[in-house]
Amino acid sequence: MTDLEQHVNEPGRDKLVKDVKAKIDALGVTYVYYQFVSVTGRIVGKGIPARHWERLAEKGFQLVYGSTANLFIDRHGDYIGYGPEASELVGLPDPDTFCQLPWDKRVARVFCRLYRNREERENAGEALTSDCRGNLYRQHKEFQDQYGLDMRCGTEPEMMWLKRGEDGQPNGGVTKPNCYHIDQFEELRPVFMKVIEYSEQMGLDIIQGDHEDAPGQLELNTQFDDVLRNADRLTTYRQICAQVAREFGLIACFMSKPFMGVSASGCHHNMSLWKGGKEVFHPEIATGDGELPGMPGCFTYKEGGENTFMPDPSIDEKMPGPIGLQSIGGVIKHLPALTSIGSSTVNSYRRLWDTGFWAPIFADWGYQNRTCALRVSAPGRFEYRSVDSMVNPYLMGSALLKAMGDGIDNNLDAGEPEERNIYAAMEAGKQVTKLPMTLGDAMNELANDEVIKSAMPNEMYKVYHHYKTDEWERFNHTVTDWDLETYLDCLP
Numbered sequence: 037m038t039d040l041e042q043h044v045n046e047p048g049r050d051k052l053v054k055d056v057k058a059k060i061d062a063l064g065v066t067y068v069y070y071q072f073v074s075v076t077g078r079i080v081g082k083g084i085p086a087r088h089w090e091r092l093a094e095k096g097f098q099l100v101y102g103s104t105a106n107l108f109i110d111r112h113g114d115y116i117g118y119g120p121e122a123s124e125l126v127g128l129p130d131p132d133t134f135c136q137l138p139w140d141k142r143v144a145r146v147f148c149r150l151y152r153n154r155e156e157r158e159n160a161g162e163a164l165t166s167d168c169r170g171n172l173y174r175q176h177k178e179f180q181d182q183y184g185l186d187m188r189c190g191t192e193p194e195m196m197w198l199k200r201g202e203d204g205q206p207n208g209g210v211t212k213p214n215c216y217h218i219d220q221f222e223e224l225r226p227v228f229m230k231v232i233e234y235s236e237q238m239g240l241d242i243i244q245g246d247h248e249d250a251p252g253q254l255e256l257n258t259q260f261d262d263v264l265r266n267a268d269r270l271t272t273y274r275q276i277c278a279q280v281a282r283e284f285g286l287i288a289c290f291m292s293k294p295f296m297g298v299s300a301s302g303c304h305h306n307m308s309l310w311k312g313g314k315e316v317f318h319p320e321i322a323t324g325d326g327e328l329p330g331m332p333g334c335f336t337y338k339e340g341g342e343n344t345f346m347p348d349p350s351i352d353e354k355m356p357g358p359i360g361l362q363s364i365g366g367v368i369k370h371l372p373a374l375t376s377i378g379s380s381t382v383n384s385y386r387r388l389w390d391t392g393f394w395a396p397i398f399a400d401w402g403y404q405n406r407t408c409a410l411r412v413s414a415p416g417r418f419e420y421r422s423v424d425s426m427v428n429p430y431l432m433g434s435a436l437l438k439a440m441g442d443g444i445d446n447n448l449d450a451g452e453p454e455e456r457n458i459y460a461a462m463e464a465g466k467q468v469t470k471l472p473m474t475l476g477d478a479m480n481e482l483a484n485d486e487v488i489k490s491a492m493p494n495e496m497y498k499v500y501h502h503y504k505t506d507e508w509e510r511f512n513h514t515v516t517d518w519d520l521e522t523y524l525d526c527l528p
Contacts, residue, residue, distance in 0.1 A: 039163040040126060040128065040151040040154065043149060055131070056131045056134045059327075059330075059331065060089055063141065064141065065086045065136060065142060065144045066143075067144070068083070069082075069144070069145040070083075070127055070146060071145055071147060072104075072147065072150055072167065072169055073271055074103065075104055075117075075168060075496075075499050076106060076426075076428060077430075079271060081099070082127075084097065093129055097126070097148075098125065098127075099125055101117055101118035101166070102117045104150070105503055110502065110506040111506055111509060116502050116503050117166060117499045125153065125167075126150070126152070126153055126154065127148040127149070127150050128150075128151065129148045130146065130147050131333075132332070133147040133268060134331045135238050135329060135334045136237070137238075138233070149163070150163075150166075150170055151163055151164050165493045165494040165495040166499045169267070169430045172263065175434045175437055175438070175491065176263055179437050182441070183309075183441070186263075186309070187263040187307060187310075187437060188261060188309075189263045190260030191258075191304070191306070192257055192303060193255065193273060195254060195255075195425055196209055196251060196253045196301060197224060197227055197252035197253075197287070198287040199286065199287075200285055200287050209252030210251075210252040210286065211247065211252050213249050213250050213251050213298045214249070215248055215249030216246055216248075228254060228256065230280050231256065231273075231276055231277060234276045235273060237322050237330075238330060238334060239272075239322070239330060239335040240273060240276075241258055243257055244256075250295060250298040251295065251298065253298075253299070256273070258273070260306060260417075262338045264430075265338075266429065267432075274288075277290075290426060291425070291426065292379075292381065292383050292384050292386065292424035293390070296386070300387035302423060303424055304421050305429075306418070307418060307419075308345045308417045309359055309360070309363060310341045310342060314338070314339060314340055314341075316336065322335065344358075344359040344360060345415075345416045355453075356416075359444060361450045362448055363418075363440035364443070365447075365448030366441070367410060367436065367439045368448075369439070369448055370435075370488050371422065372472055372481035373485035373487075373488040373489075374422070374435055374436070375472050376475070376479050377482075378420070379422060379423070379424055384424050385475060387424055388473060389473065396421035397471045398468045399469040399471060400454050401418070401451075401454065402454040405455070405456075409421055409422045412453070435488050435491040438488055438490055475504060475507065475511075476505075476508040476512075479505055482501075
């Protein structure tokens with residue numbers, strides 16, 4: 037049985053497909069976005085009338101392989117990820133992700149996993165390795181089988197709400213860059229309340245929010261959960277912000293560093309590894325009475341169990357447990373390569389160079405130490421800080437699983453937590469590995485790290501390497517305003 041056939045025949049899927057059909061009829065949905073996520077984190081896919089749901093649930097839809105790379109053409113004029121002779125991928129929906137769009141209730145979305153075409157001469161129906169969501173799905177299951185642990189993750193997506201000028205370009209932030217000021221938060225209230233309204237209707241449990249210290253910079257946090265669902269929810273959150281921006285005539289900016297002199301937009305990942313727990317359905321997240329606007333899976337969170345990162349009082353009252361320390365050791369070891377995913381654009385490194393804002397550019401860890409790439413921000417979890425708002429959460433989740441697995445397998449030493457400001461510690465003589473400070477250097481680190489490369493099996497790494505290397509080369513052969521300002525009058 038092929039991977040595609042196994043997906044179609046997963047236990048309980050037939051019932052889920054029928055339940056979605058009933059949901060379509062009850063909600064009056066007439067159109068469905070069958071969506072997946074490209075290598076850069078963009079939402080791509082097809083829109084198909086809802087009356088075809090049952091057929092699509094079994095047969096899937098077809099789309100060119102290059103859609104996993106945004107159908108992008110490199111600087112030499114070649115498509116990334118496919119050629120003119122390539123077949124088309126097959127996308128199969130995961131019914132438990134079906135959810136109505138709250139801004140147009142005629143339309144719903146469902147996340148899909150991707151496969152090689154049934155007519156391929158080789159590896160027909162095999163899982164498509166350039167499918168970053170499918171990779172995370174499979175790799176998390178492998179991790180669970182190998183270690184008896186599941187990864188739970190919560191992200192802190194910072195972004196900026198910018199005014200749109202007459203030319204369509206940014207014209208400053210909606211608010212002043214006053215961090216944690218309720219007045220600035222209040223100024224954005226019509227925007228963030230609409231975001232929260234839509235989010236709750238799609239299963240995102242928004243637990244807190246604040247105004248950060250850049251123009252129009254907002255952070256809304258969702259409850260932590262299974263690493264795959266967390267990635268789906270971050271993707272959904274970005275989709276919601278894009279819609280709200282259209283409604284308010286604004287720009288929802290997830291670019292890491294659109295302005296110098298103020299903080300960039302990060303996306304800290306808070307992680308822990310758990311034994312046991314159960315899936316808990318929370319229909320109360322969706323406001324209003326009547327038919328739930330999505331499948332129960334959209335409103336389900338993994339809860340309870342044993343958090344292996346919690347301190348063991350018999351060993352140390354504060355130090356993370358053995359698995360937590362091993363995991364930190366694994367992430368620390370692989371941080372240079374992980375940077376190619378967590379800081380995935382040329383612009384990402386503007387954030388890391390702005391050291392006056394505690395840029396987390398050193399491979400070290402500590403308690404409540406914002407100058408380190410990792411900090412234990414609360415008992416039972418650690419925060420990976422060298423991640424920005426452009427991150428592809430599916431690639432990041434897969435890579436972190438591999439790094440933590442390496443730490444567990446080899447009992448990697450995390451070292452002692454650094455209590456000092458890392459810059460002061462280095463002045464005192466501490467030797468610390470510095471993270472790559474350009475996209476090109478980060479891609480070189482990835483090329484030499486077989487553990488992190490294994491998070492991008494086969495075609496995935498080829499596509500990612502091609503796409504990001506091309507991005508770095510495009511930047512290097514582009515004359516910018518900075519070049520002109522610096523060198524135009526350099527000689528008489």
